Amino acid sequence: MSEHIHILKDKTRLDELCRLFATGLGMTERPYWEWRIFTPNGQFMQPEAIVAENEQGQLIGMCSTLLEEYGEHKWKCVKLCDWVVHPDYRGKGIISKLYQFMYQRYKNQEFDFFLSFPNSQSYPIFQKLGYNEKVGVKIWSSQQRLFMIKRPAKSMIIHGLEYRFTSHCPIQSFPLRPDRLVRTPEYMRWKYDKNPANSFQWLTVWNGTELIGYFVYAVTQGRLRRVITVYDWEFAFEAQDAFCQAVKLLEKQGNGVNIWGQYGQKESLLLKAAGFQEKACGTHLMLKAISEKGYPDLLTLTRVDTDY
Incomplete structure (x- = not known):
């Protein structure tokens, strides 16, 4: 043949x-x-x-x-x-x-x-x-609880930082770290805002006009659980407190947060500081x-x- x-x-x-x-x-x-x-x-x-x-x-x-x-x-x-x-x-x-x-x-x-x-x-x-x-690729899971009070996404200011929830990419420049695959603003809008197969949400953290970090995520509603799955994220390594606070805001929207990926030591420390637990992935x-x-x-x- x-x-x-x-x-x-x-x-x-x-x-x-x-x-x-x-x-x-x-x-x-x-x-x-x-x-x-x-x-x-x-x-x-x-x-x-x-x-x-x-x-x-x-x-x-x-x-x-x-x-x-x-x-x-x-x-x-x-x-x-x-x-x-x-x-x-x-x-x-x-x-x-x-x-x-x-x-x-x-x-x-x-x-x-x-x-x-x-x-x-x-x-x-x-x-x-x-x-x-x-x-190996890992699954990082946080607060996988069956019963939690779920609250709608709401932008707010905490300790002088603004946490913004949006349904579209609000970012003008990338990346926050040089070790990442290059994500241009055009690419992120193509991948998440224009994707006809999914509906993604954004949580960005700002210190005035300076971007501290972001999450791109989707919500999966099951029979008993409402899980937040992070598809992309990036935070400056020194912004640990802002990262942990952003995770808490994500957790309030469902029963838990999942992040999939393969990361270096600094990213792993950020995830552990926010209460994520590492699990094996196939x-x-x-x-x-x-x-x-x-x-x-x-x-x-x-x-x-x-x-x-």
């Missing part, structure tokens, strides 16, 4: 892409992929969808990418997302062929490294492809170098399991 690997540029095939995605990872709708693949996101390069076709021209596999610059040294990173292969074609090396296509493409464009989050099923495949696993963080430069020793990531 001979597969054709290429970049998907035809919007008329998005319904077919939705059907392919549903065979492996669940239902999606056309507006999501129009936003995800064809909408400018403020990063230095447009995201791409790499697809595999069979001899009849049907989509049988895909992987989408986010192309980002990382840290103050501007490492060029290919973040691999949305891996899926049609059940009839699994075990036939489709992922390897998609990967080989991407490796050559991004090597020619002088990218430095791949970053991916395989699940337990695809983890052995990435091992065979030569990916290296970094420090998500793996794996990297592979493309250029001789390799990849950074420290990666600070958040909500890695699903947000793109």
Whole structure:
């Protein structure tokens, strides 16, 4: 069997892409992929969808990418997302062929490294492809109590700092720390404000006109619990008191707060100071170098399991 690997540029095939995605990872709708693949996101390069076709021209596999610059040294990173292969074609090396296509493409464009989050099923495949696993992704949970008084989000001033709740990105510049993947204001608005699949909320902390930190989060209402899940956050390391106070305000909206990610020592200290407890996670963080430069020793990531 001979597969054709290429970049998907035809919007008329998005319904077919939705059907392919549903065979492996669940239902999606056309507006999501129009936003995800064809909408400018403020990063230095447009995201791409790499697809595999069979001899009849049907989509049988895909992987989408986010192309980002990382840290103050501007490492060029290919973040691999949305891996899926049609059940009839699994075990036939489709992922390897998609990967080989991407490796050559991004090597020619002088990218430095791949970053991916395989699940337990695809983890052995990435091992065979030569990916290296970094420090494990964790779930940090705070105040997981069944009965709490839930209060609506309300902006307020506490000890001279303003805590603002908004439904859109109010921030004009990024980042607060140089070790983060670059999040331009345009990118954050694309990712959280314009995402047709989710409704995100923001909690930002200000000292006058100076940004101290922020949380981007979503509320999940279950039968018994109302959980606050943080998708992105960033605080100056010296703003520990403001971070802890912001967490308390988030906790009052539900039964608990969850933060997913892989962090360095300073971020872990912030989380522990706010009462978060560290738990194991089934998500793996794996990297592979493309250029001789390799990849950074420290990666600070958040909500890695699903947000793109």
